[in-house]
Amino acid sequence: MTFAPHVWPETAAIIAGRLFIGGCDTVALAERFGTPLYLLDEATLRGAMRRYRTAFAAAYPGPTRVHYAGKALLNTALAQIVAQEGLGLDVVSATELLVAKRAGMPLEHVHLHGNAKSDLELERAIAWRVGAIVVDNLDELARLRALTAHLALPQGVLLRVAPAIEADTHAHIATGSATAKFGLPLDSLDQAVAQTLTAPGLRWLGFHAHIGSQLFALDQVTATVEVLVALAARSRDRLGVIPEELSPGGGLGVPYTADQPATDIEHYAHIVSAAMCRACAQHALPLPRLTVEPGRSIVARAGVALYRVIGRKGERWLHIDGGMADNIRPALYGARYSAMLANRANVSASTKLDVGGRYCESGDVLLREIELPLAEPGDVLAVATAGAYTLSMASNYNLVPRPALVLVGDGKVCLLQRRESEEDVLARDQFLDM
Missing domain, CATH: 3.20.20.10 (Alanine racemase)
Structure with a gap:
């Protein structure tokens, strides 16, 4: 997909084939904090x-x-x-x-x-x-x-x-x-x-x-x-x-x-x-x-979501480790996004495919007919304009913990919300006592 600067944060840059936001290597951030991961560009x-x-x-x-x-x-x-x-x-x-x-x-x-x-x-x-x-x-x-x-x-x-x-x-x-x-x-x-x-x-x-x-x-x-x-x-x-x-x-x-x-x-x-x-x-x-x-219009462009590619299914499907539980907008509104492979950001798109989320719903399709390079398991997918109405509407569907959120700027990173743990998700549960 063609890189369109106006849908990415102001500090977005491609350096040595990798996507940088706020002076930070997004691939390194995915490795450090895990995925899915949300970034906000300060x-x-x-x-x-x-x-x-x-x-x-x-x-x-x-x-x-x-x-x-x-x-x-x-x-x-x-x-x-x-x-x-x-x-x-x-x-x-x-x-x-x-x-x-x-x-x-x-x-x-x-x-x-x-x-x-x-x-x-x-x-x-x-x-x-x-x-x-x-x-x-x-x-x-x-x-x-x-x-x-x-x-x-x-x-x-x-x-x-x-x-x-x-x-x-x-x-x-x-x-x-x-x-x-x-x-x-x-x-x-x-x-x-x-x-x-x-x-x-x-x-x-x-x-x-x-x-x-x-x-x-x-x-x-x-x-x-x-x-x-x-x-x-x-x-x-x-x-x-x-x-x-x-x-x-x-x-x-x-x-x-x-x-x-x-x-x-x-x-x-x-x-x-x-x-x-x-x-x-x-x-x-x-x-x-x-x-x-x-x-x-304040927060959307500042946000970028990072996912890990889990695998491919034929020529049509790319599967990732997040989806509708951290971004319900595509399923709810038919929303469309721009995306790139953060670890191969300078590689031209070679195929058009659908990016399916990990959740047990046929409607869990994060990106439809998007042009990307041929992705491999382990690649990092970056989705632009992800700051608004994504984490604010996130859920624990399938009892999956919600992602972390970090603020990036001038090469520094600050954790704003830690990733949920399984213990967090189950904290409200009570054992049957009757």
């Missing part, structure tokens, strides 16, 4: 975070916040990097919130998302004073009103809107339609705002929307901004209040294959900012704080 990761902050600060004349969407990938060290780079953090569970606190993340820069939050999650967010709880529905709002009634200092909330925009993406990652499971329908927004305003323990901050992930058609993002600003104007006209914050979410697409364009963070910031300025001027509204929530 330069690519931090660079994307800085580009987002700089781009929105330059493009938008009002206040901005960039929140990393932790659902793409989250662990303690990554949350530390998010804090170091001056980003906020979006979480969707009590444990993700615990990771944020454990990492020293300023909790006033944390937003709690989710369409079915438990009382534990709401109570923890309230007790730890997160910056905002993003309310998904009226039932949640009623519970939140009760849980915050005693507060002397009100809890900030954003109301999530279902903006009735059909995103041009896979149905499983589209979230903005009128019938999506996420967000308040447009016809219930006045009621939600009024109920928030009359709750002594709540402080209404504004509106949030997210129409989906892996978005390339930015006119849909522009339409989302226009809906949010129109709702802000409606709240002013009907209820006499103006939101201080509007968030059109995240979802900027990234290339996984050579034919997809490189991610342009600066263009995205310009388009979103211009749309917000234009819409606010049209409705005679002051510019709100603009909050965006990138996840995939």
Whole structure:
């Protein structure tokens, strides 16, 4: 397969026939840490975070916040990097919130998302004073009103809107339609705002929307901004209040294959900012704080997955030691990736084949019809753009331990998550006692 630099980390290099990431020999890393193994390139990761902050600060004349969407990938060290780079953090569970606190993340820069939050999650967010709880529905709002009634200092909330925009993406990652499971329908927004305003323990901050992930058609993002600003104007006209914050979410697409364009963070910031300025001027509204929530476009390109080739089966199949338990995206979404043999990175592709995972499912095919050199057992297969929605959705299917994760940069390596052991996998099991 042709090496396409824009789908690999910024530091990717082929030296003496081997793939190097962050100045580290990936084959040596596979030997040291075992496979499957996930790498995060520190330069690519931090660079994307800085580009987002700089781009929105330059493009938008009002206040901005960039929140990393932790659902793409989250662990303690990554949350530390998010804090170091001056980003906020979006979480969707009590444990993700615990990771944020454990990492020293300023909790006033944390937003709690989710369409079915438990009382534990709401109570923890309230007790730890997160910056905002993003309310998904009226039932949640009623519970939140009760849980915050005693507060002397009100809890900030954003109301999530279902903006009735059909995103041009896979149905499983589209979230903005009128019938999506996420967000308040447009016809219930006045009621939600009024109920928030009359709750002594709540402080209404504004509106949030997210129409989906892996978005390339930015006119849909522009339409989302226009809906949010129109709702802000409606709240002013009907209820006499103006939101201080509007968030059109995240979802900027990234290339996984050579034919997809490189991610342009600066263009995205310009388009979103211009749309917000234009819409606010049209409705005679002051510019709100603009909050965006990138996840995939920060971490995906920084990640590379390494597998060991176990064997071949005829001319069609190449079998590896990982698959759908560490990367469910191909089975779930039909996702495609770019790959190379890390130990023979300068050898031209000579065959087209399918790369099958080790798990007992016919759908466990990591790569379909990919061009690779003729591989041998023991070769190391490197898969690009593996940072987002891989380890975050990993499982122990077939009771296989999950892979390790390392951070690489300037020739150094730091273990972020150790490989699971069989003892870890079986730690919850109890012997029958009846």
